[in-house]
Amino acid sequence: MSVEIFYDADADLGIVQGRKVAVIGYGSQGHAHALSLRDSGVDVRIGLPEGSKSRAKAEDEGLRVLTTAEAAAEADLIMILTPDTKQRAIYEQDIAPNLKDGDALFFGHGFNIRYGLIKPPANVDVAMVAPKGPGHLVRRQFVDGKGVPCLIAVEQDPSGNAQALALSYAAAIGGARAGVIKTTFTEETETDLFGEQAVLCGGASALVQTGFEVLTEAGYAPEIAYFEVLHELKLIVDLMYEGGIARMRYSISDTAEYGDLTRGPRVITPEVKENMKAILREIQDGTFAREWVTEDEQGRPNFGKLQQAGEQHSIEETGRKLRGLMSWVDRPITETA
Numbered sequence: 588m589s590v591e592i593f594y595d596a597d598a599d600l601g602i603v604q605g606r607k608v609a610v611i612g613y614g615s616q617g618h619a620h621a622l623s624l625r626d627s628g629v630d631v632r633i634g635l636p637e638g639s640k641s642r643a644k645a646e647d648e649g650l651r652v653l654t655t656a657e658a659a660a661e662a663d664l665i666m667i668l669t670p671d672t673k674q675r676a677i678y679e680q681d682i683a684p685n686l687k688d689g690d691a692l693f694f695g696h697g698f699n700i701r702y703g704l705i706k707p708p709a710n711v712d713v714a715m716v717a718p719k720g721p722g723h724l725v726r727r728q729f730v731d732g733k734g735v736p737c738l739i740a741v742e743q744d745p746s747g748n749a750q751a752l753a754l755s756y757a758a759a760i761g762g763a764r765a766g767v768i769k770t771t772f773t774e775e776t777e778t779d780l781f782g783e784q785a786v787l788c789g790g791a792s793a794l795v796q797t798g799f800e801v802l803t804e805a806g807y808a809p810e811i812a813y814f815e816v817l818h819e820l821k822l823i824v825d826l827m828y829e830g831g832i833a834r835m836r837y838s839i840s841d842t843a844e845y846g847d848l849t850r851g852p853r854v855i856t857p858e859v860k861e862n863m864k865a866i867l868r869e870i871q872d873g874t875f876a877r878e879w880v881t882e883d884e885q886g887r888p889n890f891g892k893l894q895q896a897g898e899q900h901s902i903e904e905t906g907r908k909l910r911g912l913m914s915w916v917d918r919p920i921t922e923t924a
């Protein structure tokens with residue numbers, strides 16, 4: 588199935604420049620959207636609770652910070668960029684009572700619409716602009732004159748203008764420099780959750796940690812294991828990013844390439860593929876969403892334990908030491924948010 592891809596030339600920045608935008612939340616995505624919208628000439632205000640620790644960061648950037656209810660009332664385009672599990676309560680308490688005819692309700696990920704947690708009234712446009720990358724890099728790429736690709740989707744379109752508005756918004760945060768693909772809330776939600784669980788975050792973290800464990804348990808130096816399975820991974824993935832797996836294979840030695848072709852399938856076995864399919868089924872049938880919402884409602888006990896175990900993994904200590912000696916490694920992730 589072919590997709591429609593839009594670029595800057597297809598977008599009319601003037602559409603979003605004509606709106607009053609409220610960005611609710613000022614975390615990874617919130618700060619990136621808000622700052623890039625502002626730099627693109629859009630009238631932006633931030634919605635955050637009175638006691639939010641994000642307030643000072645937004646104010647330090649010269650942004651107007653209101654309560655969520657005030658921002659929603661003042662704006663005619665409300666982008667919700669708070670944690671997915673918190674969005675239903677924020678919507679019911681602070682946003683729904685302030686929605687007016689002709690408003691647009693925007694999301695950075697389709698979770699709450701896909702799983703029926705938020706049901707907006709019929710008189711507002713409902714759309715999504717979902718960058719395919721971490722918020723700090725969405726902002727960094729915008730500042731560097733580049734962009735992170737975005738997905739856009741329209742769930743409700745009483746104005747008849749929701750897609751053009753979403754494309755305009757995506758262009759304002761740099762997405763149309765790289766490509767904006769039209770999709771649905773369902774496709775974005777299910778592919779995004781699958782990608783982060785099976786490949787980008789879950790799969791990659793487990794692969795790196797397990798590789799590190801195998802080498803260090805076999806007696807190799809942790810520093811060498813770290814460079815081998817984590818630091819160099821970025822360099823290998825950079826080549827894939829530039830020219831696909833083929834370009835990576837062109838640059839590595841033929842010894843590495845033979846090992847890649849013959850041993851890779853022994854790591855990612857047919858059983859692993861079956862596990863990935865099971866993970867996708869849990870996303871599609873709502874099992875994952877129910878589990879995550881319940882975990883959050885119960886105060887995230889399992890999440891907390893797993894986070895702690897990850898932070899205590901020996902690769903983290905080795906990495907901190909080595910990165911401390913490499914002054915050029917990355918701008919700090921705390922850039923502004």
Ligand SMILES: NC(=O)C1=CN([C@@H]2O[C@H](COP(=O)(O)OP(=O)(O)OC[C@H]3O[C@@H](n4cnc5c(N)ncnc54)[C@H](OP(=O)(O)O)[C@@H]3O)[C@@H](O)[C@H]2O)C=CC1
Binds near residue numbers: 614636638641673
């Ligand atoms: N992280 C990413 O790169 C990506 C995220 N997304 C989507 O973007 C959305 C936001 O995720 P992310 O940027 O990671 O979120 P973060 O956890 O980084 O930031 C959440 C922000 O919401 C604020 N917040 C918390 N509670 C409230 C509230 N009641 N009212 C208003 N603001 C509140 C937090 O403030 P405080 O400082 O007070 O906690 C913080 O500023 C999600 O839908 C996510 O799926 C999509 C693509 C990538």
Ligand SMILES: CC[C@](O)(C(C)=O)C(=O)O
Binds near residue numbers: 721779
């Ligand atoms: C890969 C994780 C992500 O989907 C993202 C940065 O795109 C997220 O939800 O943070």
Ligand SMILES: [Mg+2]
Binds near residue numbers: 718719720779783
């Ligand atoms: Mg994602």
Ligand SMILES: [Mg+2]
Binds near residue numbers: 780783
């Ligand atoms: Mg995601």
